[in-house]
Amino acid sequence: MEFENDIEIDRLLGQRLKAARQRHGLTLDAVAERSGVSRAMISRVERGESSPTAALLVRLGSGLGLSLSALLEDAGTGPLARRAAQPVWRDPASGYLRRNVSPRGTGSGFEIVEVELPAGAEVRLDSAQGAPALDQQIWVLQGRLDLTVEGVRHDLAEGDCLQMHLRGPIIYRNPGATPVRYAVILAASSGAFPGHIA
Structure with missing residues (x-):
C-alpha cells in the first residue's frame, strides 16, 4: 500500500x-x-x-x-502480509524506499523491513537520547552498502549480513551506480520496537 x-x-x-x-x-x-x-x-x-x-x-x-x-502502518494485519498491502514510504531527503514486510499485530518479537537506497544516496540516523539499544541484522540482497555504525565502517557486498546492537549513530550509504536493496531484521526490546529505522 x-x-x-x-x-x-x-x-x-x-x-x-x-x-x-x-x-x-x-x-x-x-x-x-x-x-x-x-x-x-x-x-x-x-x-x-x-x-x-x-x-x-x-x-x-x-x-x-x-x-x-x-508510524507508517495501520492496525494489525494478522499472520499474512501480502506484498500489495505492505506499507511503503519514500524518504523525501534521500529518496530511499522503505517497505514494512512483516505482518502487524501478531505479537511477534521481530520485524522485517526491505529497503532500496538509490545510487549515491546517504541516510544518517541517530535515536533520541535515552532510547533503548536495538538489536538488528542487515542483509544485503542486491548491490553494495557502506554502513557506518557508531564510527565503525563496514563495506557490505551482496549476500553479506551484519548483526549489531545499535546504540548510537548509523550511516547508510550506497557507493554504487545502481540502487542497493537490503533487508533489516529488528529484534524487539522489552516487547516493543524502539525508534530506529533501517
Whole structure:
C-alpha cells in the first residue's frame, strides 16, 4: 500500500505522532526534550505542515517509544502480509524506499523491513537520547552498502549480513551506480520496537 501523495502521508504521520504523544500524556516540550527535536518542528509535523525526513521521524519515534514501522502502518494485519498491502514510504531527503514486510499485530518479537537506497544516496540516523539499544541484522540482497555504525565502517557486498546492537549513530550509504536493496531484521526490546529505522 503506497500512500496516495506526500500531503496524505504527512497528515497521517502527524496524526499518529500527536495521538502517541497524547496517549503517553506528554506535552510538546516533553517530546522535544526526549527527542532533541524543537517544539516548533514537532508542532509543524503534527499539523501535517512538514514532510519529515527519515532522520527526523526516527528521533521523534524513539522519543515516543515508537518505531518507524508503527508510524507508517495501520492496525494489525494478522499472520499474512501480502506484498500489495505492505506499507511503503519514500524518504523525501534521500529518496530511499522503505517497505514494512512483516505482518502487524501478531505479537511477534521481530520485524522485517526491505529497503532500496538509490545510487549515491546517504541516510544518517541517530535515536533520541535515552532510547533503548536495538538489536538488528542487515542483509544485503542486491548491490553494495557502506554502513557506518557508531564510527565503525563496514563495506557490505551482496549476500553479506551484519548483526549489531545499535546504540548510537548509523550511516547508510550506497557507493554504487545502481540502487542497493537490503533487508533489516529488528529484534524487539522489552516487547516493543524502539525508534530506529533501517
